[in-house]
Amino acid sequence: MIEVKGLTRYYGSFAAVSDASFEIEEREIVGFLGLNGAGKSTMLRVLAGLQMPSAGTVRVGGIDATAAPDALRRRIGFLPEDPPLYREMRVVEFLRWVGQVKGCSRAEVEVELPKVMDTCRLSDSAHKVIGELSHGYRKRVGIAQAIIHRPQVVILDEPISGLDPRQIVEMRGVVRALKSFATVLISSHILSEIAQTVDRILVIHRGRIVAEGTEQQLSGSLGDGTRLAVVVRGKLGACEELLGTSELVDGYELTEAGELVTANVTLRGDSREAFVKQLVSAGLGVRQVQDSMGELEQIFLELTRAAGAPAALESKKIATQIAAQKESDA
Amino acid sequence: MRGMVLVARRELAAYLNSYWGYAVIAAVLVIDGLLFNAFALGNQAKYSSKVIEEFFYFSFGTTVIASILLTMRLVAEERQTGTIVLVDASPLASWQLIGGKYASAMVVLATMILATMYMPALVFVNGKVSYGHIAAGYTGLLLVAASVAAIGTFASAISRSQLVAGFGSVVITVAFLVMWLLAKVADPPLVDVLSHLSLFDRHYRSFMRGQINVDDIVFYLSICFVFLMLASRFMAARRWR
Numbered sequence: 193m194i195e196v197k198g199l200t201r202y203y204g205s206f207a208a209v210s211d212a213s214f215e216i217e218e219r220e221i222v223g224f225l226g227l228n229g230a231g232k233s234t235m236l237r238v239l240a241g242l243q244m245p246s247a248g249t250v251r252v253g254g255i256d257a258t259a260a261p262d263a264l265r266r267r268i269g270f271l272p273e274d275p276p277l278y279r280e281m282r283v284v285e286f287l288r289w290v291g292q293v294k295g296c297s298r299a300e301v302e303v304e305l306p307k308v309m310d311t312c313r314l315s316d317s318a319h320k321v322i323g324e325l326s327h328g329y330r331k332r333v334g335i336a337q338a339i340i341h342r343p344q345v346v347i348l349d350e351p352i353s354g355l356d357p358r359q360i361v362e363m364r365g366v367v368r369a370l371k372s373f374a375t376v377l378i379s380s381h382i383l384s385e386i387a388q389t390v391d392r393i394l395v396i397h398r399g400r401i402v403a404e405g406t407e408q409q410l411s412g413s414l415g416d417g418t419r420l421a422v423v424v425r426g427k428l429g430a431c432e433e434l435l436g437t438s439e440l441v442d443g444y445e446l447t448e449a450g451e452l453v454t455a456n457v458t459l460r461g462d463s464r465e466a467f468v469k470q471l472v473s474a475g476l477g478v479r480q481v482q483d484s485m486g487e488l489e490q491i492f493l494e495l496t497r498a499a500g501a502p503a504a505l506e507s508k509k510i511a512t513q514i515a516a517q518k519e520s521d522a
Numbered sequence: 523m524r525g526m527v528l529v530a531r532r533e534l535a536a537y538l539n540s541y542w543g544y545a546v547i548a549a550v551l552v553i554d555g556l557l558f559n560a561f562a563l564g565n566q567a568k569y570s571s572k573v574i575e576e577f578f579y580f581s582f583g584t585t586v587i588a589s590i591l592l593t594m595r596l597v598a599e600e601r602q603t604g605t606i607v608l609v610d611a612s613p614l615a616s617w618q619l620i621g622g623k624y625a626s627a628m629v630v631l632a633t634m635i636l637a638t639m640y641m642p643a644l645v646f647v648n649g650k651v652s653y654g655h656i657a658a659g660y661t662g663l664l665l666v667a668a669s670v671a672a673i674g675t676f677a678s679a680i681s682r683s684q685l686v687a688g689f690g691s692v693v694i695t696v697a698f699l700v701m702w703l704l705a706k707v708a709d710p711p712l713v714d715v716l717s718h719l720s721l722f723d724r725h726y727r728s729f730m731r732g733q734i735n736v737d738d739i740v741f742y743l744s745i746c747f748v749f750l751m752l753a754s755r756f757m758a759a760r761r762w763r
């Protein structure tokens with residue numbers, strides 16, 4: 193569905209995206225993961241046809257972004273981080289307008305409108321003035337405007353930023369619903385959110401794709417270790433003795449809170465069952481065992497470190513990049 | 523063309539939904555009325571044609587100011603609020619965007635200009651003035667409004683804020699207004715070029731007197747074409763910057 197080869201995008205002399213190449217299949221949800229200023233938004237804006245590539249090719253459904261940008265934009269729905277909404281308009285009125293501007297006939301928009309309202313859970317707000325809606329609802333209207341013309345690709349730049357936990361859960365449902373008819377690209381720096389919603393992750397660092405794959409594949413690329421977060425009832429000393437001597441354990445960190453001890457453990461290979469047996473045999477009361485919550489963060493940090501982590505000196509460069517991007521966006 | 527109409531309709535609705543459009547129109551009508559009463563009619567006896575001529579003289583200034591005030595927001599506001607992404611991500615061509623926005627501003631300006639008609643109508647009923655004089659004057663006013671609105675649309679397209687856009691429009695318009703002064707100190711053939719570019723002195727006075735010259739119409743339409751084309755080109759070029 194999407195084929196990108198050697199994509200490079202300059203702002204002045206600064207390369208926000210350098211030689212990026214990847215392919216995305218039809219109806220796949222792909223997450224673009226990276227630090228602020230990594231080049232995610234620039235990449236998505238080029239894919240959405242808002243900006244032209246400085247070098248390289250972008251093809252969506254066989255259409256070249258440079259040769260036929262208008263045809264490309266007809267096939268793509270785009271939601272930037274701040275939803276672009278005319279606040280004085282009512283929701284249905286706005287969606288009708290956007291649908292027609294995107295090239296649909298009035299009749300086509302009328303057919304699509306109820307489905308979009310349903311997908312984005314906006315039916316109860318159809319006739320409300322956009323300026324009076326909550327932030328979460330505005331995000332939904334933002335997604336609705338991106339899909340009203342039934343695009344083949346939906347691009348969502350930081351769709352959950354600024355949402356409260358309940359709205360995040362609702363938004364997750366909306367994003368998953370998009371997969372039934374479109375390929376979805378999402379950018380986020382909220383790593384856990386990316387993992388829960390997407391089929392595949394592209395890790396972007398300094399404008400380059402430093403890794404891609406599922407969470408498991410990315411995790412696997414860092415070695416065979418399994419990371420667990422374990423909560424046990426017992427003495428800190430007993431835990432330390434067990435973990436220090438166990439042949440299954442590669443590394444660990446312990447924190448004590450009252451009677452409970454939390455251990456973040458890295459195992460040699462996938463030896464979870466054997467490790468839990470050891471805990472029980474040692475007389476520790478196992479309260480909770482789960483894959484480490486920080487796993488994705490760790491993967492990300494290690495991947496970006498491998499590609500050259502942003503040192504203090506680097507942060508200046510990144511700030512300049514963000515400013516250049518914002519200037520160009522304006 | 524359909525895209526242009528869609529943009530124009532939405533823009534027109536935005537004018538009607540905000541206080542700005544109404545405020546500008548109301549202010550222009552009040553000022554026009556005061557100037558008409560105080561100066562065009564005045565206290566001394568005058569020929570009706572002279573009253574009409576002075577009415578169109580004062581209306582020139584208010585029309586220029588209204589055109590700047592009504593167009594400075596056209597594109598700059600979209601950029602400020604981020605809604606420009608909607609059109610950037612759509613298959614709309616830049617000329618459709620610029621054309622639609624310009625057309626909506628012209629509808630508002632034309633409505634405002636035609637709403638001043640009661641003043642020459644009073645002279646027409648109570649004095650002796652020809653239809654042609656009034657028609658010529660209004661043709662001139664509409665052409666001036668169209669030209670300054672095109673300048674304003676261009677300034678708005680290249681600016682990030684409405685204030686900068688307004689300032690840019692003023693600078694360009696004033697430059698066209700003072701060309702006749704520059705022409706006075708220039709040598710041939712530059713003198714002909716500069717005097718021909720004068721927005722008021724060279725091209726508007728004949729409309730005030732009730733004459734319609736083809737070269738004046740061509741001049742104003744050329745200004746419209748050049749500035750709208752520049753605005754459209756600028757919007758298209760943004761994708762590559």
